[in-house]
Amino acid sequence: MSRTRLVRPVGGPMSGLAEIPGSKSQTNRALLCAALAAGTSRLSGVLFADDTEAMLEAVVSLGCDLQIDRQTATLEVTGIGGALSFEKLAIDCRSSGTTSRFLLPVLTAGKGNVVIDGSDQLRSRPFSEQIQALRNLGGTLNELGGPNGLPIEIVADGLEGGTIQISAAESSQFVSGLMLAAPLFEGGLLIELTDTPVSRPYLDLTIEVMKRFGIAITKEGDSVYRIPQGQYRSADMMIEPDASASSYFFAAAAITQGNIRVDGLSRDSWQGDIQFVDVLEALGAQVTWGADWIEVQGDRLSGGTFDLKDFSDTAQTLAAVAAFAESSIEINGIGFIRAKETDRIRAIVTELRKCGVEATELPDGLLIKPNQWRLTGASIDTYDDHRMAMSMALLGLRVPRIEIRDSGCVSKTFPDFFSVLEGLRPTAALGTDAVAVAAIDGPAGSGKSTVARALAVELDLPHFDTGAMYRAVAVAASRQGLDFSDTQAITEVAKTADISIGDKIVVDGIDATEEIRSAKANQLVSMVAANREVRRILVPRQRQWASDLGGGVMEGRDIGTQVFPDAMLKVFLTADLQIRAERRFRETKGQTFDDVLEDLERRDHVDSTRDDSPLEVAPGAVIFDTSNMAIEDVVKELAEMFRSRMEG
Numbered sequence: 324m325s326r327t328r329l330v331r332p333v334g335g336p337m338s339g340l341a342e343i344p345g346s347k348s349q350t351n352r353a354l355l356c357a358a359l360a361a362g363t364s365r366l367s368g369v370l371f372a373d374d375t376e377a378m379l380e381a382v383v384s385l386g387c388d389l390q391i392d393r394q395t396a397t398l399e400v401t402g403i404g405g406a407l408s409f410e411k412l413a414i415d416c417r418s419s420g421t422t423s424r425f426l427l428p429v430l431t432a433g434k435g436n437v438v439i440d441g442s443d444q445l446r447s448r449p450f451s452e453q454i455q456a457l458r459n460l461g462g463t464l465n466e467l468g469g470p471n472g473l474p475i476e477i478v479a480d481g482l483e484g485g486t487i488q489i490s491a492a493e494s495s496q497f498v499s500g501l502m503l504a505a506p507l508f509e510g511g512l513l514i515e516l517t518d519t520p521v522s523r524p525y526l527d528l529t530i531e532v533m534k535r536f537g538i539a540i541t542k543e544g545d546s547v548y549r550i551p552q553g554q555y556r557s558a559d560m561m562i563e564p565d566a567s568a569s570s571y572f573f574a575a576a577a578i579t580q581g582n583i584r585v586d587g588l589s590r591d592s593w594q595g596d597i598q599f600v601d602v603l604e605a606l607g608a609q610v611t612w613g614a615d616w617i618e619v620q621g622d623r624l625s626g627g628t629f630d631l632k633d634f635s636d637t638a639q640t641l642a643a644v645a646a647f648a649e650s651s652i653e654i655n656g657i658g659f660i661r662a663k664e665t666d667r668i669r670a671i672v673t674e675l676r677k678c679g680v681e682a683t684e685l686p687d688g689l690l691i692k693p694n695q696w697r698l699t700g701a702s703i704d705t706y707d708d709h710r711m712a713m714s715m716a717l718l719g720l721r722v723p724r725i726e727i728r729d730s731g732c733v734s735k736t737f738p739d740f741f742s743v744l745e746g747l748r749p750t751a752a753l754g755t756d757a758v759a760v761a762a763i764d765g766p767a768g769s770g771k772s773t774v775a776r777a778l779a780v781e782l783d784l785p786h787f788d789t790g791a792m793y794r795a796v797a798v799a800a801s802r803q804g805l806d807f808s809d810t811q812a813i814t815e816v817a818k819t820a821d822i823s824i825g826d827k828i829v830v831d832g833i834d835a836t837e838e839i840r841s842a843k844a845n846q847l848v849s850m851v852a853a854n855r856e857v858r859r860i861l862v863p864r865q866r867q868w869a870s871d872l873g874g875g876v877m878e879g880r881d882i883g884t885q886v887f888p889d890a891m892l893k894v895f896l897t898a899d900l901q902i903r904a905e906r907r908f909r910e911t912k913g914q915t916f917d918d919v920l921e922d923l924e925r926r927d928h929v930d931s932t933r934d935d936s937p938l939e940v941a942p943g944a945v946i947f948d949t950s951n952m953a954i955e956d957v958v959k960e961l962a963e964m965f966r967s968r969m970e971g
C-alpha cells in the first residue's frame with residue numbers, strides 16, 4: 324500500500340494549463356502496431372505509466388528494439404516486421420486490461436509457447452469472450468488458474484482468420500485486440516458484433532491507429548468490421564494527451580469556478596472521452612473549443628441524466644462533480660464498469676456516501692442527489708483503482724479532510740497526477756477581481772460567528788457580522804411597533820435607522836447588543852432578511868465596509884454568493900442539524916431543546932428557500948463540516964487556507 328494523501332481545499336478558482344500525459348489507449352495501440360511493423364517508428368507524447376510499461380516490456384520481450392526517452396516522452400520502436408515467434412515466454416501484463424486483451428490474440432497468431440499473466444486484480448477481470456473467440460478460430464489456450472481468466476498459456480501455431488462473432492457488451496477491448504491481431508491471421512478477419520458495443524469510440528480509435536500503421540479496416544454497417552491480412556508499416560505518430568485523465572482537470576475547473584485548459588485536444592480528437600466536456604457544458608460550465616485546445620470555465624452546475632456508455636471512464640469524475648451540483652445527476656449506460664479495476668459503481672457510491680453524498684447504485688449506473696450542506700471529509704478507499712483516487716481527490720478540492728488512501732494507485736495511468744493538480748492551485752489574485760475578504764456563510768448553529776470572530780483575531784483582520792445588521796433593522800422596526808409584513812415600512816427603517824456594528828451594536832443611539840439576540844429578534848429577523856429592498860440597502864453598506872478597511876472576515880448568509888462572490892476565500896460552514904440545535908440550546912435560555920430544533924429547521928427553511936439571496940453554498944466555496952470539530956481546529960485550517968490564498 325502506498326501513502327495516504329490529504330487533499331487540501333483550494334479555497335478559490337483553480338486555473339492554468341494542465342499538462343496531461345499521453346493517452347494510454349493510443350500509446351498501447353501505437354506501441355503494439357509499431358512493434359509488429361517493419362521499420363522504425365517514432366512515437367511522441369508517449370505515456371509512461373504502469374499500463375504502458377506493461378506493454379513496453381512485452382514488446383521488448385517479443386524481440387523489438389526500443390529507444391526510450393522519458394524526458395521528452397518519445398519512443399523509437401524498431402518493429403519485428405514479420406512472423407512472430409517466441410519460445411517459453413512469460414509476459415506479465417500487471418494490471419493492464421489493454422495489454423492483456425491486445426496481446427492475447429496477437430500472440431495466438433504467432434508461433435511458440437507463452438504464458439500471459441497479470442496482477443490479482445487483472446486475474447479477476449473478464450476474458451472469456453476473447454478466449455472463446457480465439458478458440459473458435461482454432462487457437463490453443465489453456466487457463467492455468469481458474470476458467471476463463473489469467474494466467475493463460477498459449478500454444479501458438481499461427482491462426483487462420485475467417486469470420487468471428489463476438490460481443491463487446493462487456494468490454495470493447497476484446498474486439499480491439501482481435502482487430503489489432505487480425506492482419507497476422509491468414510486471410511484476415513471478419514468481425515461481426517452480436518450486440519451494441521460499449522465504448523464504441525475505442526473501436527474507432529483502434530481503426531485510426533491501425534490505419535496510421537498501414538492497415539485499412541472497412542466497416543460494414545454498424546456491426547461488421549473487415550480486417551485484411553497485411554503487414555504493419557512503420558509510422559511516426561504524435562500521441563494526444565489522455566482525454567480520460569483530462570476529465571479530472573476540466574472537472575476541477577467546473578467545481579472551483581476556475582478556468583483550466585488542456586492543449587493538444589480538440590473536437591477532432593480520436594478519444595471518445597472528450598465527450599465528458601459536453602456533459603460539463605450541459606451542466607452549466609462554459610467550454611471553449613480551440614483548434615488544438617479545450618478550456619473549461621466553472622459556473623453554477625445544474626443536474627441531468629447522462630448516458631456514459633461511450634465514455635465510461637469519466638463516470639467517476641462526473642459522480643464526483645455531481646456532489647457539487649444543484650440538482651440530481653443520473654449516470655446510466657455503464658453497468659459494465661462493474662468489471663473494471665473494481666466494481667466502479669459500487670466503489671464510487673460507497674465512497675461518496677462516506678462524504679455525505681446521497682448516492683444510489685442503479686443496475687446500469689448511479690444516481691446522485693446532491694445536498695452540499697451535508698458534505699464532509701472522509702478517508703477514501705481507492706480499491707486499487709486509479710480512477711477512484713483521481714475522482715475522489717476532486718471532493719478534497721472543496722471539502723476539508725478528504726484523504727485518499729493508497730494514493731499511489733494513480734501510477735497506473737498518471738504517476739504525476741497529484742503534482743499536476745497541486746500546480747493549478749489558485750494564486751493570489753489581488754489586483755484582479757479578488758478581494759481580501761474571507762466570506763463565511765452557513766446556517767445558524769454552524770459555528771459561523773465563533774469561527775469568524777476567532778479567524779479575524781488569528782488573521783489580525785477586522786470582523787463583520789452582517790447578520791447583526793439585519794437584526795438591528797428588526798430591533799429598530801420592533802421598537803417602532805411596526806407591522807413586519809409591511810415591507811415598505813421595514814425598508815424605510817433600513818434606510819433611516821442609525822445602525823453601528825462593532826463590539827457593541829448600537830441602534831438609534833441605544834445599545835442593542837443584547838436586544839438583537841433576543842427570542843423576539845430571532846423570530847422577526849428572517850422576515851427582515853427576506854425583504855429584497857432591505858437587502859438592496861444593506862449589501863452595498865457591507866461592501867463599503869470591506870473596501871474602507873481593505874478586507875476582513877465577513878460572516879453572513881450570502882457573502883460568498885452576493886456580497887463578495889470574488890472573495891479571496893469563500894467558506895460554507897455546516898454541521899449536522901442535531902448538533903447545531905445542541906449548540907444553540909446551550910446558548911439560549913427559556914426554550915426547550917425541541918423548540919430550538921424546530922426554530923432552527925424553520926430558519927433553515929426560510930433562509931434557504933427565500934426568493935432573494937437564499938442561503939446556499941457559493942459556487943467554488945469550501946464546504947466545512949464542523950460537527951465533530953473543535954473551533955480552534957476549524958479556525959486553524961481556515962487561517963491556513965486564507966494565508967495560502969494570499970501568498971498564492
Ligand code: DC
Nearest residue numbers: 789790791793848849852879880881
Ligand atoms: O447569522 P444570524 O443568525 O445573526 O442572521 C440573522 C438573520 O439574517 C438570519 O435569518 C439570516 C439573515 N442573514 C442574511 O440573510 N444575510 C446575511 N448576510 C446575514 C444574515
